[in-house]
Amino acid sequence: MKPKHVPPGKDSGPSLAQDPVRSFEKWKKKYSRTKERVKRDCADRKRPAWQVERDDIRRLVSGYERIDAEKVVQFSDFPLSKKTLLGLQDSQLRQPTEVQRRTIGLALRGCDVLGAAKTGSGKTLAFLIPVLECLYRQQWSSMDGLGALIISPTRELAYQTYEVLRKVGRNHDFSAGLVIGGKDLDTESERINRTNIIICTPGRLLQHMDQTAAFTASNLQLLVLDEADRILDLGFADTLNAIVENLPRSRQTLLFSATQTKSVKDLARLSLREPQYVWVHEKARFSTPATLEQSFVVCELHQKVNMLFSFIRSHLKKKIIVFFACCKEVQYLFRAFCRLRPGTSVLALHGKQHQMKRVEIYNDFIRKSSAVLLATDIAARGLDFPSVHWVLQFDCPEDADTYIHRVGRTARYRQGGEGLLLLLPSEEKGMIKMLKDKKVPINKITVNPDKLQDIGQKLQAFLAQEKEQKERAQRCFVSYLRSVFLMKNKDVFDVTRLPIQEYAHSLGLAVPPRVRFLNKAPTHKITEKGEEEELRKFKAKLGGKVSSSGSDDSSDDDNVERESEAEERQPEVIVMGAEDSSDDDDDDDDLRDLDLLTVKRKDVLNVTGDQQEEEEPAGGGQKTERVTKYKEAKKVLKRNFLVNTKVTFTDEGTAVQLWPPVQRTAALEEEEEDEGEASGINVEKARERLRREDQAFDKQEYSRKVKAKHREKRLKERDARREAAKRHSPASDQEDEVLAYLANHSDSDDEEEFDPSTLPDPDKLHSEEEEEEEGDDEEEEEEGDDEEEEEEGDDEEEEQGMRPSKRQHRSESSDEEELVMEKKKKRNHEGEEEEEDEDHSALDTGLTLAEDEELVLHLLAGKT
Numbered sequence: 102m103k104p105k106h107v108p109p110g111k112d113s114g115p116s117l118a119q120d121p122v123r124s125f126e127k128w129k130k131k132y133s134r135t136k137e138r139v140k141r142d143c144a145d146r147k148r149p150a151w152q153v154e155r156d157d158i159r160r161l162v163s164g165y166e167r168i169d170a171e172k173v174v175q176f177s178d179f180p181l182s183k184k185t186l187l188g189l190q191d192s193q194l195r196q197p198t199e200v201q202r203r204t205i206g207l208a209l210r211g212c213d214v215l216g217a218a219k220t221g222s223g224k225t226l227a228f229l230i231p232v233l234e235c236l237y238r239q240q241w242s243s244m245d246g247l248g249a250l251i252i253s254p255t256r257e258l259a260y261q262t263y264e265v266l267r268k269v270g271r272n273h274d275f276s277a278g279l280v281i282g283g284k285d286l287d288t289e290s291e292r293i294n295r296t297n298i299i300i301c302t303p304g305r306l307l308q309h310m311d312q313t314a315a316f317t318a319s320n321l322q323l324l325v326l327d328e329a330d331r332i333l334d335l336g337f338a339d340t341l342n343a344i345v346e347n348l349p350r351s352r353q354t355l356l357f358s359a360t361q362t363k364s365v366k367d368l369a370r371l372s373l374r375e376p377q378y379v380w381v382h383e384k385a386r387f388s389t390p391a392t393l394e395q396s397f398v399v400c401e402l403h404q405k406v407n408m409l410f411s412f413i414r415s416h417l418k419k420k421i422i423v424f425f426a427c428c429k430e431v432q433y434l435f436r437a438f439c440r441l442r443p444g445t446s447v448l449a450l451h452g453k454q455h456q457m458k459r460v461e462i463y464n465d466f467i468r469k470s471s472a473v474l475l476a477t478d479i480a481a482r483g484l485d486f487p488s489v490h491w492v493l494q495f496d497c498p499e500d501a502d503t504y505i506h507r508v509g510r511t512a513r514y515r516q517g518g519e520g521l522l523l524l525l526p527s528e529e530k531g532m533i534k535m536l537k538d539k540k541v542p543i544n545k546i547t548v549n550p551d552k553l554q555d556i557g558q559k560l561q562a563f564l565a566q567e568k569e570q571k572e573r574a575q576r577c578f579v580s581y582l583r584s585v586f587l588m589k590n591k592d593v594f595d596v597t598r599l600p601i602q603e604y605a606h607s608l609g610l611a612v613p614p615r616v617r618f619l620n621k622a623p624t625h626k627i628t629e630k631g632e633e634e635e636l637r638k639f640k641a642k643l644g645g646k647v648s649s650s651g652s653d654d655s656s657d658d659d660n661v662e663r664e665s666e667a668e669e670r671q672p673e674v675i676v677m678g679a680e681d682s683s684d685d686d687d688d689d690d691d692l693r694d695l696d697l698l699t700v701k702r703k704d705v706l707n708v709t710g711d712q713q714e715e716e717e718p719a720g721g722g723q724k725t726e727r728v729t730k731y732k733e734a735k736k737v738l739k740r741n742f743l744v745n746t747k748v749t750f751t752d753e754g755t756a757v758q759l760w761p762p763v764q765r766t767a768a769l770e771e772e773e774e775d776e777g778e779a780s781g782i783n784v785e786k787a788r789e790r791l792r793r794e795d796q797a798f799d800k801q802e803y804s805r806k807v808k809a810k811h812r813e814k815r816l817k818e819r820d821a822r823r824e825a826a827k828r829h830s831p832a833s834d835q836e837d838e839v840l841a842y843l844a845n846h847s848d849s850d851d852e853e854e855f856d857p858s859t860l861p862d863p864d865k866l867h868s869e870e871e872e873e874e875e876g877d878d879e880e881e882e883e884e885g886d887d888e889e890e891e892e893e894g895d896d897e898e899e900e901q902g903m904r905p906s907k908r909q910h911r912s913e914s915s916d917e918e919e920l921v922m923e924k925k926k927k928r929n930h931e932g933e934e935e936e937e938d939e940d941h942s943a944l945d946t947g948l949t950l951a952e953d954e955e956l957v958l959h960l961l962a963g964k965t
């Protein structure tokens with residue numbers, strides 16, 4: 102016979118079945134309970150339902166004081182309503198977990214509770230059961246409005262909690278609503294004032310508090326902050342403070358998290374009343390689940406993508422979540438991996454997706470038994486994907502808490518799981534120390550280099566084929582560097598120590614994109630607390646472009662919802678646009694981020710402290726913003742104006758865009774040539790082509806800029822000349838102009854500046870036709886961009902300045918006129934040449950009439 106299993110914690114004496122006395126006592130207890138219930142049921146049948154319910158509630162409430170957490174084995178040991186117990190039973194939930202056992206009793210008694218327990222330990226039910234019971238014992242109805250408010254940091258977590266509530270609370274009559282961004286505000290507004298339990302994200306809730314007239318929280322009984330430390334941190338600070346201002350002080354407050362805050366300052370903001378601290382695993386040896394195996398690998402930055410791909414290839418039958426620092430990385434690698442077909446489903450979840458898509462991917466990943474989910478930190482907290490085998494942290498988390506939440510997506514509720522952290526050599530020491538301090542058991546492992554698959558060349562070939570993908574790779578590159586740059590802990594995250602060239606190659610980029618902030622990357626470390634706070638606030642202000650962790654996801658991506666929250670909070674800025682935009686719509690965001698970043702660096706790190714002073718107007722009053730061409734161009738883009746394009750056609754009729762400049766790709770043409778030779782992609786050629794293309798484009802850009810500089814210089818010189826000329830007497834004007842022009846012409850290197858052959862021949866008369874043609878050309882050219890107009894205008898002016906001078910020059914070569922001029926100068930000393938030309942009266946040569954006649958005859962004889 103098999104020995105009977107003895108549950109841990111029970112004494113190891115004779116079992117119930119073997120001990121008849123204990124067995125009888127248990128039966129007697131159960132019998133008397135059943136007898137009592139039957140008696141009560143009989144009596145109840147004779148009374149109205151409302152009265153029965155009221156008595157039930159009275160009995161339940163009287164039982165609250167007798168709750169002994171240590172003795173609770175089953176949910177039915179708590180004085181819970183039948184409706185709740187039935188809901189739990191239907192969801193196959195019978196025995197409470199430790200955190201539930203220790204917090205439900207306190208919460209039922211009306212205490213404010215701060216609960217902390219490891220990830221996956223069942224904190225959700227620890228607050229949902231008290232919520233249901235609290236409203237039940239007050240017989241809450243739709244007429245009473247909002248009774249309980251549950252705030253989550255991300256939409257996914259709010260959605261998940263809502264689903265659990267629907268299951269457990271299905272027998273209750275309360276109305277519950279999910280109030281998160283990405284949904285129709287008007288529809289929500291119509292119902293929100295009749296909703297008893299709201300599960301929401303902070304930004305959207307505040308939006309309703311601000312905009313929905315009928316919405317009031319004055320009756321609120323219970324406030325729950327799930328992932329409380331996240332909601333209380335600076336990213337949500339302003340939003341949360343504004344929400345709390347709208348809530349009654351008399352409410353009960355419950356706070357839960359795996360990494361709970363102990364900050365008195367934070368708690369004071371919530372006006373807690375004698376809060377009860379329940380640190381379930383405070384004395385545990387480790388802060389992560391015992392069933393979780395954790396390891397880390399030290400890996401060079403340029404090997405990380407290879408490492409990830411190789412990992413996926415060797416775990417095709419597993420369910421894996423991979424965490425990234427920013428959503429641009431997720432976007433790029435998702436597409437790249439889909440293209441490379443690793444042999445398993447690849448999904449992506451980040452804050453820049455449509456809400457519908459986010460939910461779809463979330464549900465999709467739940468359903469799948471093997472898949473890879475590439476995600477930002479929006480998936481790091483609270484999400485309960487079933488049976489995740491691996492959590493791989495591709496980018497180093499901001500701190501140990503973030504690590505704990507990310508890795509906690511596996512090994513949930515008694516299940517096993519594994520976590521792998523990729524660390525750069527520069528991150529190893531600092532990060533491992535942080536993890537050790539937080540009691541995270543993690544082992545170092547190494548990777549067999551022979552098993553590492555190099556996909557760099559495939560990525561390069563891929564990028565050579567698709568320009569869009571290349572741009573994604575560039576954004577991924579910049580975003581990652583920026584996320585590292587923005588990290589607070591400079592002992593772990595040092596952007597200046599990253600091998601960026603190699604990193605760019607590993608993403609498939611032949612040339613690393615220019616990253617402006619790297620040039621100014623400060624060795625500056627943020628030490629002052631004030632500076633640190635300012636930096637965090639600023640990041641939050643970026644409107645979800647950068648999370649508190651410096652990742653752009655929830656910012657991206659936002660990481661966490663903060664980004665989306667900020668968007669929701671300030672709908673006039675980005676919310677709707679962002680929510681309605683497709684994945685690709687955020688393409689411009691990166692540029693916007695970079696722009697903001699430039700501003701941020703100025704203000705926060707005070708790298709350019711002098712500049713700040715310069716920007717301050719002398720009077721110390723309002724700052725006047727300098728309007729740069731870049732800003733104006735951005736404005737135009739925002740308004741969706743169509744910018745002029747200049748297109749010409751070749752002899753074959755092919756359109757060539759001259760403006761705005763486009764980087765032409767030679768890939769397609771060359772590929773067409775290659776097509777006949779072999780199928781597939783010639784990787785070496787593709788790489789070479791990519792490099793050539795980049796170089797050619799850079800050259801072109803460079804020469805354009807040089808030309809522009811020359812032109813500017815020339816214009817300045819010309820203005821200076823004109824100024825000088827004005828100061829001279831009118832008689833010397835023409836001579837000066839000729840000299841000035843010649844000097845300028847000989848100085849200029851620019852062959853395009855002036856072509857004398859384009860000048861009209863002064864000896865020939867212009868036909869009307871020719872003049873008309875010239876006019877047309879001018880008109881056509883005017884349609885170009887401003888810069889060209891300016892250039893052409895200048896050239897035109899110079900040409901006009903040239904014409905009389907040249908004519909004069911040529912006329913001087915004519916003997917007759919020379920003579921006439923000389924005589925004229927001699928006589929009158931007045932150089933009004935044009936009047937002289939038109940004057941048909943006899944010339945006064947100063948000679949006698951006979952001498953004049955002789956001179957004329959002599960000249961005529963010479964001509965013939």
Ligand SMILES: Nc1ncnc2c1ncn2[C@@H]1O[C@H](COP(=O)(O)OP(=O)(O)OP(=O)(O)O)[C@@H](O)[C@H]1O
Pocket residue numbers: 193194195196197198201218219220221222223224225226358359482483484485509513514
């Ligand atoms: N009493 C219970 N009996 C059986 N399963 C439970 C019980 N309580 C919770 N669970 C299950 O445990 C899993 C984890 O629960 P939950 O999501 O509440 O964990 P958590 O502590 O909130 O985790 P995290 O810190 O990651 O947010 C869920 O799948 C849930 O269904």
